[in-house]
Amino acid sequence: MIGDLRWRAWTGVIADVWNVACEHGARGEYISQAPRLVVVLDQVGDGGIHVTASPNQGGAVRSIGRQSMSYVPAGVRVWSRVENLRRLTHLDLHFDLTALEARLPDELDRDAVETPRLTFSDERLFGLARLIAAECVEPGGFHDLYGDSLISAMMVGLLRIAPKADRKRGQLPPRQLKRAIDYIEDNCGRNIRLQELAELTGLSQSYFCSAFKASTGMPPHKWQMRARIDRAKALLSRPDTTPAEAAAAAGFADQAHLTRVFRQVVGTTPAAWQRSRAA
Known part of the structure; x- marks a missing residue:
């Protein structure tokens, strides 16, 4: 090897x-x-x-x-x-x-x-x-x-798994959707396993993923990443918070990871966004 x-x-x-x-x-x-x-x-x-x-x-x-x-x-x-x-x-x-x-x-x-x-x-x-x-x-x-x-x-x-012909997948009921979203946003700074969310709603993991995406337009992991970005924004709204500190507090691997994802989602870097808020 x-x-x-x-x-x-x-x-x-x-x-x-x-x-x-x-x-x-x-x-x-x-x-x-x-x-x-x-x-x-x-x-x-x-x-x-x-x-x-x-x-x-x-x-x-x-x-x-x-x-x-x-x-x-x-x-x-x-x-x-x-x-x-x-x-x-x-x-x-x-x-x-x-x-x-x-x-x-x-x-x-x-x-x-x-x-x-x-x-x-x-x-x-x-x-x-x-x-x-x-x-x-x-x-x-x-x-x-x-x-x-x-x-x-x-x-x-x-394994070429196809849904049963009589199975209709729709959106999550509002109560289940709120429970899942609240859980993701409350815990967005750590790794959340798909199994946790499925057990929270009483659904299989595959069914939960499909229903969550049908309800929100995105899979759970993308929702969590956006929740991390929102948390980073809240931290960066304070002028004394550095991008490195925001990255650590919001659950990103490091400042470079935050910068890469922040640019993809927001369209600019965390530092530039923070300066624009202070202007």
């Missing part, structure tokens, strides 16, 4: 990013007690990794290249062989299905859960995988709702 292992844990999943040096003809045999998704993020070399559910490397053997992935159910053994690669970067996601099912309004399709999908590609899933990997390698200072949302989207796309 090259460098340190980078990893993160969110509700129901452990994500880790591996950078490895490859020897020609290297072989491996793997089995996991948890379902996992392996995504090839990048590689150096013209070859690939051959992956199969059979040790003889026959029949269905195919080469994994960039942007390819393999879903392996729990307890399923797979074999791999490296050819003509010098380096490889891949993301591994290890799923706790019991915890993840709590996010979804419908039961998981057991056939999809238990069926291997080796060496397939999907642009949308790959895009999610890159965002998840980025949070492992260089966390952006986002609260855990961001990672939880990425994992939920990955699960829905990976």
